[in-house]
Amino acid sequence: MERLLRAKTLIDDKILYLKQKSQALSKQGLKPHLGVILVGNNPATLSYIKNKEKFCSRIEADFSLINLPEDIEKEKFLEHIQRLNEDHSVTGCFVQLPLPNHFNDLDVTQMINPLKDVDGFHLKTIEKIYQGDLTGIIPCTPKGIITLLEANNIQIKGMDIVIIGRSYIVGKPLSLLLERKNATVTLCHSHTKDIKKYTSQADIIISAVGIPLLITKEHLNPQNNQIIIDVGINRYNNKLVGDVDFESVKDHVKAITPVPGGVGPMTVFSLMENLILTTTNILNNQNKGSL
Ligand code: GUN
Numbered sequence: 390m391e392r393l394l395r396a397k398t399l400i401d402d403k404i405l406y407l408k409q410k411s412q413a414l415s416k417q418g419l420k421p422h423l424g425v426i427l428v429g430n431n432p433a434t435l436s437y438i439k440n441k442e443k444f445c446s447r448i449e450a451d452f453s454l455i456n457l458p459e460d461i462e463k464e465k466f467l468e469h470i471q472r473l474n475e476d477h478s479v480t481g482c483f484v485q486l487p488l489p490n491h492f493n494d495l496d497v498t499q500m501i502n503p504l505k506d507v508d509g510f511h512l513k514t515i516e517k518i519y520q521g522d523l524t525g526i527i528p529c530t531p532k533g534i535i536t537l538l539e540a541n542n543i544q545i546k547g548m549d550i551v552i553i554g555r556s557y558i559v560g561k562p563l564s565l566l567l568e569r570k571n572a573t574v575t576l577c578h579s580h581t582k583d584i585k586k587y588t589s590q591a592d593i594i595i596s597a598v599g600i601p602l603l604i605t606k607e608h609l610n611p612q613n614n615q616i617i618i619d620v621g622i623n624r625y626n627n628k629l630v631g632d633v634d635f636e637s638v639k640d641h642v643k644a645i646t647p648v649p650g651g652v653g654p655m656t657v658f659s660l661m662e663n664l665i666l667t668t669t670n671i672l673n674n675q676n677k678g679s680l
Contacts, residue, residue: 390639395647396655408449420450422453424482426473427456455473474502504671534563537655547571554596590613599621599623600623601621608638
């Protein structure tokens with residue numbers, strides 16, 4: 390392996406810029422403020438959210454968590470979303486997914502005020518990306534992956550990129566973004582007959598399926614100098630592991646992201662970038678309104 394694509398130094402370099410932006414917004418009268426709704430108290434999820442809170446404090450943004458009980462009634466839950474949507478002090482918000490089963494008929498991603506949509510899952514947000522306009526909010530994990538590739542001078546244009554996983558959180562939006570950046574994208578999923586056929590040909594392999602250690606050296610072609618981006622964060626034998634069997638592949642690739650310490654922190658960093666963007670947009674709208 391030539392390179393381990395870690396997030397830490399990259400984020401340490403870039404975070405000061407976000408803090409300065411955040412301070413400037415506060416001076417102009419609108420302090421960035423992230424509002425999060427979490428249903429239930431899964432310890433792993435709580436620790437992800439604590440991490441988001443920590444990042445908010447690093448950029449001097451406010452953070453509020455509304456932690457609701459697992460068995461909350463749908464109407465009560467919807468009232469909380471409504472309140473966040475209407476709260477003028479909150480400049481970005483999201484509902485932590487997945488939600489308990491009794492909410493299965495609800496698409497909460499479409500209930501978030503699009504102006505505060507830091508996740509980038511609202512159809513109004515996705516529509517811009519679909520049209521090839523990347524100036525708005527971009528979903529956090531895909532955005533973090535692109536930041537990581539670009540910061541490491543890894544070319545996207547013209548590359549054969551295989552994505553495994555077609556979720557609306559990662560695979561689907563990522564395929565649109567990479568295609569817009571002139572990669573040739575192949576999207577594999579649970580019904581793909583032979584994943585190896587695609588991964589062995591790829592320049593870049595991105596796995597986002599949440600199956601521990603799915604990708605091994607048998608999926609690769611060491612002659613191709615391949616780059617692996619591992620989006621998976623799976624608990625396996627009391628350890629955090631990715632979708633990629635790191636030990637099996639590490640000596641057969643050009644570069645790879647570690648788990649933890651690769652894509653995960655990049656996602657949170659992108660969330661902070663998105664919060665600065667929604668806050669800026671809200672402030673600009675307010676100023677337009679008062680002209
Ligand atoms: N659960 C796992 N990833 C995400 C994400 O990016 N946003 C939200 N809201 N929930 C998630």
